[in-house]
Amino acid sequence: MERSEKWDRLQNGCEVLVIGGGATGLGIAVDAVTRGFRTVLVEAGDFAQATSSRATKLVHGGVRYLANGQIHLVYEALRERHVMLQNAPHLVHRLGFVTPAYRWMDLPFYGTGLKIYDVLSGSSSLGATHLLSARKTAEAVPGINPNGLKGSVQYFDGQFDDARFALALARTAEDHGAVVMNYVRCTGLVQKNGRVCGATLEDVESGQRMKISAGVVVNAAGIFLDAVRRMDDAQSKPLLKTSRGTHIVVSARMLGGNSALMIPKTRDGRLIFAIPWMGKCVIGTTDIPAGNATMEPGHSAEEIAFLMETITPYLAKPITDSDILSVFSGLRPLVTGEAASTAKLSREHHLAASASGLITIAGGKWTTYRRMAADTLDFAARQGLLEKRPCATESIPLRGAATTGVVDEALARYGSDAAAIEQLQQEHPEWGALLDSRLPFTAAEVIYAAREEMARTVEDVLARRMRALLLDARAATACAGSVATLLATELGKDSNWVIEQERAFKQLAGEFYMQ
Numbered sequence: 001m002e003r004s005e006k007w008d009r010l011q012n013g014c015e016v017l018v019i020g021g022g023a024t025g026l027g028i029a030v031d032a033v034t035r036g037f038r039t040v041l042v043e044a045g046d047f048a049q050a051t052s053s054r055a056t057k058l059v060h061g062g063v064r065y066l067a068n069g070q071i072h073l074v075y076e077a078l079r080e081r082h083v084m085l086q087n088a089p090h091l092v093h094r095l096g097f098v099t100p101a102y103r104w105m106d107l108p109f110y111g112t113g114l115k116i117y118d119v120l121s122g123s124s125s126l127g128a129t130h131l132l133s134a135r136k137t138a139e140a141v142p143g144i145n146p147n148g149l150k151g152s153v154q155y156f157d158g159q160f161d162d163a164r165f166a167l168a169l170a171r172t173a174e175d176h177g178a179v180v181m182n183y184v185r186c187t188g189l190v191q192k193n194g195r196v197c198g199a200t201l202e203d204v205e206s207g208q209r210m211k212i213s214a215g216v217v218v219n220a221a222g223i224f225l226d227a228v229r230r231m232d233d234a235q236s237k238p239l240l241k242t243s244r245g246t247h248i249v250v251s252a253r254m255l256g257g258n259s260a261l262m263i264p265k266t267r268d269g270r271l272i273f274a275i276p277w278m279g280k281c282v283i284g285t286t287d288i289p290a291g292n293a294t295m296e297p298g299h300s301a302e303e304i305a306f307l308m309e310t311i312t313p314y315l316a317k318p319i320t321d322s323d324i325l326s327v328f329s330g331l332r333p334l335v336t337g338e339a340a341s342t343a344k345l346s347r348e349h350h351l352a353a354s355a356s357g358l359i360t361i362a363g364g365k366w367t368t369y370r371r372m373a374a375d376t377l378d379f380a381a382r383q384g385l386l387e388k389r390p391c392a393t394e395s396i397p398l399r400g401a402a403t404t405g406v407v408d409e410a411l412a413r414y415g416s417d418a419a420a421i422e423q424l425q426q427e428h429p430e431w432g433a434l435l436d437s438r439l440p441f442t443a444a445e446v447i448y449a450a451r452e453e454m455a456r457t458v459e460d461v462l463a464r465r466m467r468a469l470l471l472d473a474r475a476a477t478a479c480a481g482s483v484a485t486l487l488a489t490e491l492g493k494d495s496n497w498v499i500e501q502e503r504a505f506k507q508l509a510g511e512f513y514m515q
Contacts (some may be wrong), residue, residue: 001174003454007203009179010212015386017199017214018185019228021045021054023162023366025220026169026347027393029178034396035389039178040212041170042201044185045226046460050295051222052366052462054330055287056247057277059084059092059158063117063262064271066144073348073355075120081158084367085501086395088160088168088398090415094126095275096259098141098152100314107131107392110264117155127156141198142256145316152291154259159275161462162366164413167453172401182454189217189231189358194295196232196356205456216385218376219360223293223333232358239362242291242331246299247284249326249470250319254281263314263464278324279440280471283311289299290331296508299329314423326473335363351379358386370394380391421448435482438475441466446483450490456505458484458505473509480505 016032018025020044029041032066043049061078062070085092099114101107114129130153137152138144170180190198190211198213202484219228229236254274255261274283286303304327312318335350349364349372361379364372374391381388400415411418424434424444431444449455449465458480463469468476484501488494 003181003205006179006181006236007184007208010181010201010210012038013198013213014179015215016036016040016380017212017217018042018220018397019199019217020220020222020225021047021166021170021182022050022220023048023166023169024224024361024364024372024376025218026166026180026221027369028218028220028321028361028376029173029180030169030176030396031177031370031373031377031391031393033173034179034392035375037215037386037389039173039215041173041178041180042184042186042203043182045295046182046456046464047170047454048464050224051330051332052166053163054169054245054247054328055162055366056245056273057162057275057282058273059160061117061120061157061367062365063114063155063157063250063264065295066113066116070348071120073365073368074117076371077365077502078117078121079124080368080371081126083370083394084160084165085126085158085216087393088165088401088415089397090400090413091165091398092158092160092167094156096140096154096156097262097273098137098144098154098259099262099264100141100144100152101138101150102148104150107151107153114155125156126158126412129153129155140257140259141261142471143254144261145314159260159277159365161278161413161467163467165398167465168398168400170454172396172450175399180454182460183456186228186231189228190354191356194356196354196358216380217358218380219358220376223331225333225360225362227293229354229358229360232354232356234300236354239336239352239360240292240293241289241336243287243334244290244297244303244329244331245285245287245297246303246307246327246329247282248304248319248324249328249472250281250283250323251325252276252279252281254315254317254319254323261311261314263310266310267306270308274311274314277472278467283307285321287332293331296511297329299327300510303329326470328470333362349375351376353379353383353385356384357383359383380428415453417448420452421445424448433466435479436475438472439466439468439479441468443482443486446486447490450487455487456491458487458501459508461487462505469509475505477509480509 015037016039018041033039061074132152134149188200263272350362361376380386400417404417462476484498
């Protein structure tokens with residue numbers, strides 16, 4: 001469906017209006033439309049542009065939450081991990097983690113904690129936790145520091161592509177009849193007789209505005225949700241405290257093999273992971289208090305130094321500044337509390353209904369997005385804002401879930417949609433060329449992103465439809481011009497647009513992703 005057709009459909013109103021196109025909002029849209037509600041979702045930027053594309057790429061229960069006593073959160077997340085793997089096997093897969101021990105006493109200590117993780121997994125387990133000798137540990141992670149290594153505890157968790165999972169949710173919602181639009185901003189809420197009954201929307205691209213009626217409005221705006229709450233009540237007190245998480249990306253050679261490292265002891269009390277991902281190694285994350293909500297929170301030299309200093313003792317080869325291919329940061333929307341640090345604030349979600357009926361969903365974590373969505377709609381039903389209907393998302397495959405027939409491993413992330421890209425390359429052989437020799441992406445994927453995946457900018461393509469900006473910022477910058485040219489042809493833009501898009505992308509990459 002063309003963007004203009006979607007905009008026109010908004011005039012018909014809906015039963016459920018979701019504000020926010022991150023993991024939570026998109027999950028709610030899928031849940032609502034598959035319960036049979038007329039559903040609309042609007043996102044002021046691109047899908048998963050903020051927090052939901054800046055994760056550590058893990059689908060997990062959260063090993064460290066055990067130490068915080070959040071057993072219920074871990075139990076719930078481990079079951080949701082199984083659902084994500086079942087419903088999106090092209091985007092979620094099993095990953096082995098090695099927890100190295102350089103003191104004999106650490107082996108039973110780590111082993112006991114991770115065995116509890118196994119028990120909580122139950123029938124959703126991805127593999128039994130077990131001890132590895134020093135030799136077996138080095139085989140699993142060839143890049144590990146062997147000096148003094150006593151062995152390790154190996155356990156299994158899930159890994160995914162967060163931005164593409166979010167996109168799969170958006171497209172699944174559309175497949176079931178929802179209207180899902182990026183670059184549409186909610187500029188205000190509409191009330192009648194003291195009840196929220198809709199919103200005013202603005203198309204960021206065209207400047208067009210309209211009022212849309214809705215039976216229930218759900219505020220799922222993530223780090224920006226307090227701004228939406230103030231549209232409803234200017235005196236609303238902040239619900240969130242944000243923290244910043246930063247990751248660095250280096251060559252996969254730093255780890256070697258296909259297993260990840262989990263470092264359980266750091267000076268700020270967090271776990272640090274070094275994870276093989278899409279041919280690179282992602283190391284993170286930090287957890288420091290942040291200020292105002294912003295799409296690009298940046299990073300500090302201290303954070304980079306912390307990550308390098310923490311991981312280097314565990315690697316055979318030290319990481320230097322020149323090894324860093326990319327740096328990415330995001331803000332976590334944590335529900336305010338009395339914890340001494342943001343690392344200790346709960347990752348469980350919080351639901352609230354205002355006096356006027358605005359439903360707000362806050363907090364949570366990627367792995368529990370589906371449960372958060374179900375809880376939100378059930379909560380709205382208990383408030384008398386929706387008819388009570390059962391959730392069906394536990395067994396609904398996401399767009400691309402069938403992988404039968406995928407031949408090219410580079411396109412396996414598209415699942416069943418890979419055939420459409422192969423078709424584009426057959427029809428236009430020149431589109432089969434790589435955008436840059438350092439990246440596994442082709443021109444055909446740019447065309448597909450514009451035609452089928454609602455990409456509107458160079459950043460949409462290189463940061464989220466492809467993950468080029470996170471994998472190698474310099475390589476992504478080098479192909480920004482060619483991507484802009486391809487997009488301009490597809491979107492009907494002129495040469496000035498191409499110039500501006502290339503400039504904007506290079507500024508983004510230079511300021512926030514490259515050292």
